[in-house]
Amino acid sequence: MFFTKKKYLILGKDGQLGHEFEKTIDPDEYVALGHLDLDITEFYKVREKIKEIEPEIIINCIAYNNVNGAEENAEIANLINGEAISNLARICREFCITLVHFSTDYVFDGKNVKGYSEESQPNPINNYGRSKLLGEEMLIDAMEADYNFEEIPDGKYFIIRTSYLFSKNGHNIVKTFRKFIEDKKELTVIEDQKVCLTYASDLAKQVYWLLETNEYESGIYHITNEGILNWAEFISFLGDILGINDIKITFIKLNDWKVPAIRPLNSVLINTKLPKLRNWKEAVKDFLNDY
Ligand SMILES: NC(=O)c1ccc[n+]([C@@H]2O[C@H](COP(=O)([O-])OP(=O)(O)OC[C@H]3O[C@@H](n4cnc5c(N)ncnc54)[C@H](OP(=O)(O)O)[C@@H]3O)[C@@H](O)[C@H]2O)c1
Structure with a gap:
């Protein structure tokens, strides 16, 4: 070539x-x-x-x-x-x-x-x-x-x-949760993990x-979007935007999530060198509008 x-x-x-x-x-x-x-x-x-x-x-x-x-x-x-x-x-x-x-x-x-x-x-x-x-x-x-x-x-x-990257392309947690909420499927959500999302x-x-x-x-x-979130807060935010708040949710602790790889509990990245990105809520709204 x-x-x-x-x-x-x-x-x-x-x-x-x-x-x-x-x-x-x-x-x-x-x-x-x-x-x-x-x-x-x-x-x-x-x-x-x-x-x-x-x-x-x-x-x-x-x-x-x-x-x-x-x-x-x-x-x-x-x-x-x-x-x-x-x-x-x-x-x-x-x-x-x-x-x-x-x-x-x-x-x-x-x-x-x-x-x-x-x-x-x-x-x-x-x-x-x-x-x-x-x-x-x-x-x-x-x-x-x-x-x-x-x-x-x-x-x-x-x-x-x-x-925690999210975008239209590929698999990511924002798309997964969105689909669960729209399909009104029962959700199991980790309540004690603190993370940053990145559009x-x-x-x-x-x-x-x-x-x-x-x-x-x-x-x-x-580099991440600004703001720290836990998944319970995230689900509630997503539910509000989608206008669906009657999902059955079971909350669990990260320690009780049975997967092969353990995850960090507080994996918040602090950016001290670059201009900050917008808050994750604005980014998620844009993402959903663009979907
Ligand atoms: N996704 C997240 O939440 C997240 C969080 C933190 C950091 N990151 C980092 O951000 C970067 C981008 O992540 P992403 O979510 O865009 O990743 P992604 O969607 O999984 O894309 C990775 C790409 O790498 C390709 N690839 C895998 N093995 C390869 C090989 N041997 N040779 C050539 N290509 C290969 C994959 O192709 P195939 O699909 O064909 O294998 C895929 O297109 C990565 O460094 C990742 O570690 C991601």
């Missing part, structure tokens, strides 16, 4: 977030690849493809995102979320490409009721979180390693931690702005 030189390369174009970047960035400015175009675990092919495209910036939206699946498939999670990111970062450094990569609130243990800033100490409690932290660490190692060659400068990178469209726009302003240093950034 022949590519005209473009500023951006979007990897993972068919996922929730990749799709939003395609909607956010002018088509003249990007090339986007999906899983069928490139498997991120085929390290040599990744280098060849990037060399061929010659982007200035890579936005990597690829991930192994199956939180429960990672408990049994730690190796594949570590390969896609860890080693493949190390490979990608080394290639970016070699060709002087800025790398944007996404991570998660699940790198934290959830024990801090005040939430977690960019400087907080990660301590993942499930394999998915461990694999995403591995990716963060390997990326930073590759970008900042001292190769003792003056001609290889540090690579520029942005690790964006986000949480994928808001995230993509913010990251695009961050890159285009070109004023921010390499590092870790937290």
